[in-house]
Amino acid sequence: MGSPLVLLDVDGVLNPFQRPHRGYKRHRCSPNGVTYKLWLDAGHGRMLLDLAESAGAELAWASYWCDEANTWIGPRVGLPELPYVPIPRFPGIADAGTLGAWKARHVAAWVERRPFVWFEDEPDAADRIAAEPGIGDHLLVAVEPDSGLTGRHIELARTWLGDLAGRSGPSQQPQQPEQPQQ
Numbered sequence: 001m002g003s004p005l006v007l008l009d010v011d012g013v014l015n016p017f018q019r020p021h022r023g024y025k026r027h028r029c030s031p032n033g034v035t036y037k038l039w040l041d042a043g044h045g046r047m048l049l050d051l052a053e054s055a056g057a058e059l060a061w062a063s064y065w066c067d068e069a070n071t072w073i074g075p076r077v078g079l080p081e082l083p084y085v086p087i088p089r090f091p092g093i094a095d096a097g098t099l100g101a102w103k104a105r106h107v108a109a110w111v112e113r114r115p116f117v118w119f120e121d122e123p124d125a126a127d128r129i130a131a132e133p134g135i136g137d138h139l140l141v142a143v144e145p146d147s148g149l150t151g152r153h154i155e156l157a158r159t160w161l162g163d164l165a166g167r168s169g170p171s172q173q174p175q176q177p178e179q180p181q182q
């Protein structure tokens, strides 16, 4: 089992569909020459980096933005360049079922058996990822797309990652020297 991953969706997670509070600013992002208007919160990066650091986890994108997230999203929310799940363009319901099923298939292939937390707003993603063969320990944190990622979601992830570390064997903390016998 490798170190845990923390997977990030963009639309509906870092980019909520409604502007929820003043921390968000409007940004124009133009991957491949197509302009999208996004709400992004510059405070999200710090929250996510703190989470990953405290849990010994690795952040990665799990979004249709793929590597474009490193160009257009990361710098605006305070995240460094991150690895990403390669998710091809959705081929349509007839070939792939739902968006959640399509993403889950590619997430499962990419994470292999590493444990992971996934911040995601697709409503069926939890069921779809759980049904993928060979999937390891995971927590899908369902995000409400109108309001996006909040501190409550981060704390759910932090608790789960802490429990995971407890299940994974002895602590990596250095041993305290024994007290000399009196």
Ligand SMILES: [Mg+2]
Pocket: 009, 010, 011, 012, 013, 120, 121, 122
């Ligand atoms: Mg989404």
